[in-house]
Structure formats: structure tokens, C-alpha cells
Amino acid sequence: MLSKLQEIDMKYIFHPCSQMKDYEKLPPIVIKKAEGMYLEDENGKKYLDCVSSWWVNLFGHCNKRINKAIKEQIDKVEHVIFVNFSHEAAIELVQELVKVVPKGIEKFLFADNGSSSIEMALKLSFQYHQQTGNPKKRKFISLKNAYHGETIGALGVGDVDLFTSLYKPLIKEGIKAKGPDCFYCPYQKNFDYCEAECFENMEKIIKDNHKEIACVIIEPMVQGAAGMKIYSSVYIKKLREITKKYNIHLIADEIAVGFGRTGKMFAMEHAGVSPDMICMAKGLSAGYYPMSIIGITQNIYEAFYCDYLEGKSFLHSHTYSGNPLGCRIAVEVLKIFEEENVLETVRKKGEYLRKKAIELFKDNKNIGEYRQLGFIGAMEFVKDKDTKELFDSKERAGYEIYKIALKKGAILRPLGNIIYFMPPYTITEEEIDKMLLICKESIEEYLKNRNTN
Numbered sequence: 001m002l003s004k005l006q007e008i009d010m011k012y013i014f015h016p017c018s019q020m021k022d023y024e025k026l027p028p029i030v031i032k033k034a035e036g037m038y039l040e041d042e043n044g045k046k047y048l049d050c051v052s053s054w055w056v057n058l059f060g061h062c063n064k065r066i067n068k069a070i071k072e073q074i075d076k077v078e079h080v081i082f083v084n085f086s087h088e089a090a091i092e093l094v095q096e097l098v099k100v101v102p103k104g105i106e107k108f109l110f111a112d113n114g115s116s117s118i119e120m121a122l123k124l125s126f127q128y129h130q131q132t133g134n135p136k137k138r139k140f141i142s143l144k145n146a147y148h149g150e151t152i153g154a155l156g157v158g159d160v161d162l163f164t165s166l167y168k169p170l171i172k173e174g175i176k177a178k179g180p181d182c183f184y185c186p187y188q189k190n191f192d193y194c195e196a197e198c199f200e201n202m203e204k205i206i207k208d209n210h211k212e213i214a215c216v217i218i219e220p221m222v223q224g225a226a227g228m229k230i231y232s233s234v235y236i237k238k239l240r241e242i243t244k245k246y247n248i249h250l251i252a253d254e255i256a257v258g259f260g261r262t263g264k265m266f267a268m269e270h271a272g273v274s275p276d277m278i279c280m281a282k283g284l285s286a287g288y289y290p291m292s293i294i295g296i297t298q299n300i301y302e303a304f305y306c307d308y309l310e311g312k313s314f315l316h317s318h319t320y321s322g323n324p325l326g327c328r329i330a331v332e333v334l335k336i337f338e339e340e341n342v343l344e345t346v347r348k349k350g351e352y353l354r355k356k357a358i359e360l361f362k363d364n365k366n367i368g369e370y371r372q373l374g375f376i377g378a379m380e381f382v383k384d385k386d387t388k389e390l391f392d393s394k395e396r397a398g399y400e401i402y403k404i405a406l407k408k409g410a411i412l413r414p415l416g417n418i419i420y421f422m423p424p425y426t427i428t429e430e431e432i433d434k435m436l437l438i439c440k441e442s443i444e445e446y447l448k449n450r451n452t453n
Contacts, residue, residue: 009027009028009030015028034062036060036426037049037428039061046409047409048411049061051413051420051421052422053287056282056283056287057286057287058259058260058425066286066329066336069331070288076324077324080324082317087327089325090322092327093327093330097330102275102278104274105295106297107297108295111293112290114292116151117294118149118217119151119316120294122140124277124294125140125277127304127314128249131304138214139174139175139209139213139214140156140175141177141216142158142216143159143179144178145223145226146158146218146219147159150163152167153172156173157217160226175209178198179198179235180196181229183229183380186198191230196231196235202239202242203242206246213246215249215277216251218251218252219257220268220271222373228371228378230378233272250277251278252268252279254266255292259280259337260337261375265343266278276297283333284333285330289323293330345425349375349429350372350374353375353436356432365385366381366383367380377421377422381401398418401414412438421436421439
């Protein structure tokens with residue numbers, strides 16, 4: 001029986017990344033309020049938010065510090081055009097950002113979502129080369145299984161069929177390099193100690209095509225939508241070396257992995273190198289406001305700095321670029337990181353999560369691998385642990401486990417057969433235990449139902 005709110009929702013709203021027919025059996029859950037780790041629906045049932053509401057909520061729902069910052073800002077200025085105007089919140093934000101971004105990132109452009117920041121970075125790279133005497137450099141390289149957003153330009157450097165296959169006629173396809181796939185590593189290595197032997201494919205592509213390549217874009221350390229695929233930092237080091245050699249931009253898509261999620265402020269830090277551009281979103285505004293920022297080097301900036309009539313301006317804008325509310329939230333996010341020693345908290349809680357997860361799932365024959373980096377934990381759910389055979393995608397095993405977990409009060413949104421944990425940093429050890437136990441019970445219930453049927 002649908003509630004009145006669910007009826008209205010089903011009548012008018014087309015939800016993202018969904019098959020709406022599924023909602024006939026599992027209607028949208030209407031959330032009325034939230035606090036800390038929990039979302040509460042219209043009937044008073046609480047759900048442990050184990051995925052940070054699509055990976056954005058860093059410090060818990062309705063965080064008092066951020067709430068206070070928003071209330072103060074909204075009485076000053078809510079929005080102002082960002083062409084020919086600026087404001088205190090944006091100016092304070094870039095001063096704080098430049099302290100924590102990888103070395104060499106000195107200029108910042110504002111957008112309003114992750115996909116848009118990717119589009120801007122790709123356009124910046126293309127235009128840079130056109131304006132610096134390298135007009136042949138028009139191609140982009142990304143990794144197989146990459147995900148960089150769902151706008152048309154971003155799909156061109158993406159490689160998750162679920163999102164790209166239908167739109168192939170519209171997409172300007174980039175070059176896809178076979179990248180790390182550590183669960184099925186052909187070299188029989190482990191990303192903790194390998195020398196990124198898999199880099200040979202990327203290396204060959206770059207050497208053979210470097211005169212035409214403008215940039216390489218990667219998700220540093222973790223390919224998210226591909227299944228939380230964690231790979232070696234050595235791969236990034238090798239990539240940085242060869243891109244510098246051939247005047248190719250390295251774009252770090254830190255949208256999902258930035259702001260402490262991998263245990264470092266930015267995932268590129270694991271490799272100890274800096275990109276030419278860095279795209280930031282999600283955790284930047286802690287789930288409060290749609291916002292993204294692209295950081296670039298001084299060298300890239302200078303290719304666009306000239307007299308107006310030379311026609312070298314970067315003409316890309318968003319109405320809500322540099323919105324004061326979003327900027328004030330981001331300032332508070334960075335203050336929380338600094339004043340509350342957040343990275344140390346992520347390290348300690350990450351270690352606890354790893355220990356407990358391995359302990360709980362080590363004997364489960366359907367968990368092919370548990371992998372973790374910082375506060376990203378993922379289980380490869382398989383039909384057979386020895387052969388690594390996956391469940392048939394038609395079974396929608398991950399989705400079925402997700403539905404069972406919802407009944408038990410936890411949000412464990414799957415990625416195909418991958419079940420992952422990406423909770424807010426404010427989660428307690430007791431809540432980690434609860435999250436893992438619900439996951440275990442949900443898997444066991446799914447397998448029991450499957451074997452019975």
C-alpha cells in the first residue's frame with residue numbers, strides 16, 4: 001500500500017539511474033529527516049546510510065557545524081553572477097583549497113556537478129593544445145571500465161557499457177587503454193606489492209600516438225563505478241612520468257576519491273605525484289550542495305591569459321558557478337578536516353573496518369575478495385570463490401541483497417555483483433559492526449532464498 005507521498009512521487013518523478021518499473025515492487029522510500037548516520041522515512045523507520053548518500057556525505061547528515069555556516073551565509077548573499085563579480089566565500093575557499101590540493105595546482109574554475117567538471121577539464125586540455133602550437137593533439141585517453149560522468153563529453157572517456165552503449169552514435173569516443181584489473185590480474189600479482197606490469201598497454205598507446213594525444217584522464221587508485229577496483233600507485237607514477245615526457249595533460253578525476261575517502265586528502269597523494277588538472281566534487285560540499293571545482297596549473301592558465309581580441313578566452317560557464325552557499329559549505333568542510341584531524345580518524349576507523357570485514361567474511365565461499373583503501377571497502381560477490389565465476393547478471397544478485405538489507409535497516413547500494421561500504425567518517429565502531437552484520441545476514445538470506453527457489 002503506497003503512502004500519499006509515494007503515490008505523488010510515482011505519478012510525477014522519473015528517478016535517476018533506475019528502471020521505474022522496479023518501483024512497482026519496491027516504491028521509493030520517502031525520507032522525512034536525517035541525523036548523523038541515519039535517514040528516517042515517513043513511517044519512522046531508520047536506515048544506516050552505508051554509502052554516504054551516493055558517496056557525498058562526509059560528516060553525517062544535518063551536521064551542526066555545516067548547518068550553522070549555511071545559516072550565517074544565507075543572511076549575507078545567496079547568489080551572485082560569477083562573471084565580473086566575486087564574493088568572500090569563494091575567495092576564502094580558494095585560499096584554503098590551495099593549501100591541500102596537490103603541488104602545482106594554483107588556479108580554480110567553478111562548476112556545479114562532477115560531470116560538468118570533467119567536460120571543462122577535457123575542453124581546457126583540447127583548447128590549451130590548440131593555442132600552444134599543437135593542433136594535432138585532439139585525442140583523449142582513459143582506462144577501460146572507467147566512469148567519469150554521464151554527460152555526452154564525459155561518456156566519451158567512460159567505458160561502463162550500462163551508461164555508454166546506447167549513446168555510441170552521439171559520443172566522440174576517446175582511446176581506451178586496458179588498465180588495472182587486479183582481481184583478475186594476468187600477472188598473478190597483488191596491487192599492494194606489484195610494479196604495475198599492466199601499464200605496458202597504456203605505455204604502448206601513448207608511445208604510438210603521443211603526437212595526437214591531448215590528455216589522459218584517470219580515477220586515481222580506485223575505479224568506482226567499475227566495481228571499486230583498487231589498483232597500484234605505481235601505475236600512476238609511471239603514467240605521470242610518460243605524460244610529462246610527451247606533453248600530455250594528466251587529469252585526476254578525484255570526484256569520488258577525493259577529500260579523505262582513500263585515506264589521503266586526494267588519491268593522487270598515494271603516488272606522490274601531481275596532475276595537471278584535478279576535478280573535485282561530491283565530498284567537496286559534504287552532500288549539502290551541488291558543486292564542483294577544477295584545479296589547474298599556472299602553465300595551463302597562462303595559455304588562456306591574453307588580450308580579449310586574440311580569442312583565447314575559455315568560454316564555458318554555469319549559472320551557479322561559485323555559488324556563495326556552496327563555497328561557504330566547502331570552506332567549513334576544509335575547516336572540519338583541519339580542526340578535527342579527520343584523516344587520522346579515517347585511518348583508524350578504516351583499519352577497524354578492514355579487520356572486522358576480513359574477520360566476518362573470510363570463510364564465506366561467495367566472497368571472492370574483500371578489498372579496501374581508506375574508507376572504501378568492497379566485496380566481490382561471486383558464484384564460486386575458486387574459479388571467480390560471477391553470478392549471472394540476470395539474477396541481479398547485488399540488487400536482491402540491497403533489497404534485503406533495506407528491510408534490515410541499512411542502505412548497501414550495489415554495483416552489479418559488488419557490495420561496497422563508503423560510510424560517512426562520523427560512523428562509530430558500533431555502527432560499523434552493525435553495517436557489516438546486516439550485510440552478512442543479507443547475503444546469507446539471499447543465498448538461502450536462491451538455493452530454495
